[in-house]
Amino acid sequence: MPRLSEVIAEFDALWPPERAEEWDAVGTVCGDPGAEIARVLFAVDPVQEIAEEAVALGADLVVAHHPLYLRGTTTVAASHFKGRVVHTLIKHDIALHVAHTNADTADPGVSDALAGALDLRVTGPLVPENGLGRICELDHPETLREFAARAAARLPAAAQGIRVAGDPDATVRRVAVSGGSGDGLIGAARAAGVDAFLTADLRHHPVSEAVQQSPLGLVDAAHWATEWPWCEQAAAQLDEISDRHGWNLRVHVSKTVTDPWSSHHTSGAPN
Numbered sequence: 094m095p096r097l098s099e100v101i102a103e104f105d106a107l108w109p110p111e112r113a114e115e116w117d118a119v120g121t122v123c124g125d126p127g128a129e130i131a132r133v134l135f136a137v138d139p140v141q142e143i144a145e146e147a148v149a150l151g152a153d154l155v156v157a158h159h160p161l162y163l164r165g166t167t168t169v170a171a172s173h174f175k176g177r178v179v180h181t182l183i184k185h186d187i188a189l190h191v192a193h194t195n196a197d198t199a200d201p202g203v204s205d206a207l208a209g210a211l212d213l214r215v216t217g218p219l220v221p222e223n224g225l226g227r228i229c230e231l232d233h234p235e236t237l238r239e240f241a242a243r244a245a246a247r248l249p250a251a252a253q254g255i256r257v258a259g260d261p262d263a264t265v266r267r268v269a270v271s272g273g274s275g276d277g278l279i280g281a282a283r284a285a286g287v288d289a290f291l292t293a294d295l296r297h298h299p300v301s302e303a304v305q306q307s308p309l310g311l312v313d314a315a316h317w318a319t320e321w322p323w324c325e326q327a328a329a330q331l332d333e334i335s336d337r338h339g340w341n342l343r344v345h346v347s348k349t350v351t352d353p354w355s356s357h358h359t360s361g362a363p364n
Contacts, residue, residue, distance in 0.1 A: 122191060124190070133331060137158045139159065141174065153186065226292075231266060236264060292313070293319045315354065
């Protein structure tokens with residue numbers, strides 16, 4: 094069995110930590126570099142449900158996309174929900190490693206996995222300077238309404254569902270995708286000349302301004318749902334590494350929905 098340090102070295106080759114944004118907190122949160130690793134669990138969020146799933150699974154390592162301590166901390170006391178995650182993991186000899194914006198800009202990275210989930214053909218990065226997002230082509234044209242329905246059918250279910258801004262009957266041939274929060278990339282999508290941009294966490298004012306400026310269709314999916322496909326991609330990458338080294342790792346992807354939104358109700362009050 095490999096040591097944690099050996100597995101992390103492979104992760105750093107896949108998702109170089111130096112590619113992370115300066116504000117980000119990536120890398121190993123807890124774990125003994127010399128500990129043996131046999132079972133690995135991939136998940137989007139390092140929350141208590143995932144820690145307990147790792148314990149039940151008998152995992153030695155959790156790989157999460159989102160950081161546990163993004164803004165730093167002065168305590169890991171179990172009286173706080175984040176400290177409880179750390180205590181649960183350490184008590185059961187489970188390491189935690191985070192690949193966040195360094196996985197966003199990797200090739201393949203988060204947006205490649207999102208494009209794959211939607212069965213889109215990637216033609217290049219949306220932002221070549223840093224590798225964020227992907228420009229993609231559809232196998233055949235479809236309406237913006239049909240493209241949104243494709244996203245609804247192929248991404249993991251979440252309470253938000255799929256929101257659309259723009260003419261639902263507009264023709265879509267080329268699209269941009271970016272996993273996670275992406276309204277800062279609307280301008281890049283418009284400049285790329287795509288017909289639609291699928292991402293998450295779109296805010297009112299950027300969307301309102303965007304639909305006034307161009308016919309670009311905007312498709313807003315749940316943050317968790319746009320990033321979960323990366324877990325499957327990353328797990329497959331680790332499987333390949335394990336086979337190459339003869340490690341015989343057992344690799345799992347959590348199906349636990351950790352999207353914080355729990356329900357959706359369509360508003361119907363009269364204007």
